Amino acid sequence: MELLNLAVDSVEPFQKLQNELRDRWRTVEHFDTSEADIIVIPSISVDQRELLKIEGFHHYEERLLFSLIRLRNPRTRLVYITSQPLHPSVIDYYLQLLPGIPFSHARDRLLLLSTYDSSIRPLSQKILDRPRLLERIRQAVNPDRAYMICYNSTSLERDLAVQLGVPLFALDPRLLIWGTKSGSRQIFAESGVPFPDGSLLVWDAKDLAVATAELWERQPTLKRIVIKLNEGFSGEGNALLDLRPLENISPGSATHQERVASLLDRFHELRFEAKSENWENYSSRIPELGAIAEAFIEGEKRSPSVQGRITPLGEVEILSTHDQILGGASGQIYLGCRFPANESYRIRLQDLGLRVGKSLAEKGVIERFGVDFVTVYHSDTKRWDFQAIEINLRKGGTTHPFMTLKFLTNGRYDLSSGLFYSQQGRAKYYMATDNLQKEQYRGLLPNDLMDIIAHHQLHFDTSTETGTVFHLMGCLSEFGKLGLTSIGNSPQQAEDIYRRVVKAIDEETIPGDTTHIVSMRWNSGY
Numbered sequence: 001m002e003l004l005n006l007a008v009d010s011v012e013p014f015q016k017l018q019n020e021l022r023d024r025w026r027t028v029e030h031f032d033t034s035e036a037d038i039i040v041i042p043s044i045s046v047d048q049r050e051l052l053k054i055e056g057f058h059h060y061e062e063r064l065l066f067s068l069i070r071l072r073n074p075r076t077r078l079v080y081i082t083s084q085p086l087h088p089s090v091i092d093y094y095l096q097l098l099p100g101i102p103f104s105h106a107r108d109r110l111l112l113l114s115t116y117d118s119s120i121r122p123l124s125q126k127i128l129d130r131p132r133l134l135e136r137i138r139q140a141v142n143p144d145r146a147y148m149i150c151y152n153s154t155s156l157e158r159d160l161a162v163q164l165g166v167p168l169f170a171l172d173p174r175l176l177i178w179g180t181k182s183g184s185r186q187i188f189a190e191s192g193v194p195f196p197d198g199s200l201l202v203w204d205a206k207d208l209a210v211a212t213a214e215l216w217e218r219q220p221t222l223k224r225i226v227i228k229l230n231e232g233f234s235g236e237g238n239a240l241l242d243l244r245p246l247e248n249i250s251p252g253s254a255t256h257q258e259r260v261a262s263l264l265d266r267f268h269e270l271r272f273e274a275k276s277e278n279w280e281n282y283s284s285r286i287p288e289l290g291a292i293a294e295a296f297i298e299g300e301k302r303s304p305s306v307q308g309r310i311t312p313l314g315e316v317e318i319l320s321t322h323d324q325i326l327g328g329a330s331g332q333i334y335l336g337c338r339f340p341a342n343e344s345y346r347i348r349l350q351d352l353g354l355r356v357g358k359s360l361a362e363k364g365v366i367e368r369f370g371v372d373f374v375t376v377y378h379s380d381t382k383r384w385d386f387q388a389i390e391i392n393l394r395k396g397g398t399t400h401p402f403m404t405l406k407f408l409t410n411g412r413y414d415l416s417s418g419l420f421y422s423q424q425g426r427a428k429y430y431m432a433t434d435n436l437q438k439e440q441y442r443g444l445l446p447n448d449l450m451d452i453i454a455h456h457q458l459h460f461d462t463s464t465e466t467g468t469v470f471h472l473m474g475c476l477s478e479f480g481k482l483g484l485t486s487i488g489n490s491p492q493q494a495e496d497i498y499r500r501v502v503k504a505i506d507e508e509t510i511p512g513d514t515t516h517i518v519s520m521r522w523n524s525g526y
Contacts, residue, residue: 010162011174014158014168017162017167017168018167018168018366020167021147021168022312024167025312025313034075035075035076035145036075036076036077037076037077037078037079037140037145037146038070038076038079038146038148039078039079039081039137039147039148039149039166040079040150041081041157042062042063042065042081042082042123042151043123043124043127043150043156043157044057044123044152045123045125045151045152045154045156046152047288048120048121048122049285054236055437055475055479055481056472056474056475056478056479056481058083058084058120059472059474059479061082061083062086062473062475063400063434063472063483064080064395064400065080065090065094065471066094066400066471067080067149068091068094068095068110069094069097069403069404069407071095071101071106071110072099072100072106072407074105076109077109077141078110079110079111079113079137079141080112081113081115081127081133081137082113082114082115082123083126084116084117085112085114085116086114086474087473089447089450090446090474091110091112093450093470093473095110097460099408099410111140113133113136113137115133124154124156124159125156127160128159128160128163134163134164138165141166143165143166146164146166147169148161148164148166148167149168149169151394151395152170152394152395153168153170153171153172153367154173154176157173169312169366169367170366171364171365171367171393172364175363175364175393178360178363178365179369179393180230180231180290181201181228181229181230181232181390182290182292184389184391187356187359187360188388191356191358191359192355193352193386193388194385194386194388195387196294196295196296196297196387196389197215198215198293198295199211199212199292201290202290202291202292203287203291204286205264205286206264208291209260209263209264210260211292212225212227212241212263212293213256213259213260216243216250216251217256219295220250220252222243222295223242223243223296223298224241224242224244225241225293225294226240226241226295226296227239227240227241227267227291227292227293228291228292228293229282229286229289229290229291230289230290230292231289232289236273236277238272238273239270240270240271240273241263241266241267241270241271241293246266248262249262249263267283270282273333297376297387299376299377300376300377302323302342303326303372303373304321304322304324304341304342304346304349304373304375305321305322305324305341305371305372305396306318306320306341306349306352306353306370306371306373307319307369307398307399307402308356308357308368308369308370309367309369310357310366311366312366314361314366315361316354316357316360316361318353318415319402320340320398320402320413320420321349321418322339322341322402323338324336324398325433334397334434335433335434336397336432336433336434336435337397337401337431337432337433338429338431338491338495339402339405339430339431340418340419340420340429345375345384347418348384348386350415350418352371352386352388353371356369356388356391357369360393368393368394368395368396368399369392370391370392370396370398370399371388371390371391372388372392373386373389374387398432401485404469404485405420405428405485405487406420408462408465408487409422409423409428409465410422410423411428422465426465426489427489427490428465428489429489429490429491429493429494430485430487430488430494431486431494431495431497431498432483432486433483433484434471434483435483436482436483436505437480437481437482439480440480440506440509441481441509442476442477442479444476444480444509446473446476449482449505452505452508453468456504458500458501460487464489465487466487466488466489466493466497467486468486468487468498469487470483471483471484471485484501486498486501
C-alpha cells in the first residue's frame with residue numbers, strides 16, 4: 001500500500017524534476033558531452049509473465065552496459081545498478097573499449113551496485129524496497145548535474161526518480177499508452193502513416209472473436225490474421241490465425257454469428273510466437289492487457305524499423321534505420337538487425353519516422369522511440385509498400401548496437417544519405433543480434449569467451465574501426481546465449497565479421513573437445 005501511495009504522490013514531484021531537465025537542456029551534443037552524473041537503471045519493467053517467455057531475461061540488464069562508453073568523457077561519472085553483481089571481466093571488457101581514456105581513470109568514475117536479488121520482480125522495484133541502497137545512490141551523485149536513464153519508463157522508474165531526487169531522461173509513464181499496439185495504431189492514423197487494417201482494443205475472448213470476424217468480413221481475401229496482446233514484448237505476445245482451412249465459415253459461406261462461434265473455438269489452435277504459450281494462458285491475459293486483431297501482411301516482405309529521439313524541448317531527431325532480422329513461428333520475434341536499412345527505402349523510413357515522432361512530441365513524449373514496419377515489394381511498380389506495425393517507447397534491440405557504434409567512433413548520422421560516418425569519414429555498417437544461441441555454448445564462462453576473442457582476434461580494432469563488440473555475456477553459461485555487434489566498412493564486411501565470430505565460437509565449443517580452451521587458459525595464466 002505504501003508503494004501504491006508513493007506512485008500517486010510522485011506525479012507532481014516528477015513533473016518538477018522533468019522541468020529541471022528541460023531547463024538544463026541546450027542541444028543534443030551539449031547534453032551528451034557535458035559534465036554529468038548518470039544513474040543507469042537497466043530494469044526490464046514489463047509484465048513479468050510475458051518476460052518469462054524469454055530465455056535468460058534476467059541478464060538483459062546487461063544490455064545497457066554500452067552506457068559505460070559514456071565514461072570516455074573524463075567529466076562523466078556513472079552509477080550502474082543490477083539485480084545481481086556483474087562478472088568483473090565483463091566490466092573490464094567494456095572499459096577497455098574506451099578510446100583515449102586510461103582504464104583506471106574510467107574505473108574510478110564508475111560505481112557498480114547490486115540488489116543481490118534474483119527474483120523476477122523488476123529491478124526498479126527491488127531498489128525502491130531497499131532504503132539503504134537508495135541512500136547510497138543519492139550520496140554518490142551531485143543532484144544538480146545528475147539524471148537517470150532506463151530501459152523503459154513506468155511508474156516504478158518515475159517513483160525511483162522522485163525518491164532519488166534526480167530527473168529521468170525518459171517519457172512520463174502516463175504516456176505509455178502510445179507505445180501499446182492500440183495506441184500505436186491511433187498515432188499512425190493521426191500522423192498519416194499507413195498501417196494494416198485491424199480492430200479496436202478488446203478485453204475478452206468473445207469480443208476478440210467478434211473483432212476478428214469483422215476484420216475478415218471487411219477483407220474477405222485475407223489468408224491470415226495476427227492476434228496481439230496490447231502490451232506484448234518483442235513479438236512474444238503475438239499469435240497467428242490461419243484462415244485458409246476455414247472456407248466453410250468464410251464471408252458469404254456462413255452467418256456472422258456462426259463465424260464468431262467458429263473463430264472462438266479456433267483460437268485454441270492459434271500458432272503462438274512464444275514456444276511455451278497456449279490458449280488457456282494466453283486468453284487469461286486478455287482481460288489484463290487487452291488484445292487486438294490485425295491483418296497479416298503477405299508477400300515478398302522485409303521488416304525495417306526507424307529510431308528517433310525527442311528532446312525535452314520537443315524537437316524530433318531521427319537517429320537510425322535498420323532492417324530487422326525476425327524469427328519465431330511466423331517470423332514476428334526480434335532476433336537481430338542490420339544497419340542501415342536498405343538503400344532503396346531508408347530515406348522513406350526516415351520521413352515516416354519523423355511524422356510519428358512529431359505526433360508523439362505533441363503528446364509530450366520525450367527520449368527514445370522506434371517504429372517497426374512491414375514493407376512489401378511490388379515488382380509491377382518496382383516500389384516498396386510500407387505498413388507501420390508498432391511503436392516502441394523504450395530502448396529496443398536496435399538501441400545498444402547503434403549507440404555502441406556512435407560512442408566507439410564518435411561519428412555522426414547523415415540524414416541526407418541515411419548512413420553513419422566515423423570521425424575519419426568512413427561509412428560504417430553492422431550486423432547485430434541478441435540471440436546467438438546454441439546448446440553447445442552452454443557452460444562457457446565470460447573468461448572462456450575472452451579467451452576465444454583473444455585467440456581468434458575477434459575484438460573491436462579501434463585503428464580500423466571494425467570488429468565485434470559482445471554483450472549479454474552473462475547469458476552464455478546457463479543459456480548458451482550471446483549478443484554481439486559486428487561492425488564493418490561495408491555491409492558485406494560486417495556480415496563476414498559476424499560469420500567469422502560464429503564460426504570461431506562453434507569450433508571452440510565442439511562437444512567433447514576442451515583441449516584448446518584449457519591450453520589457452522594455461523598460457524594466459526589462469
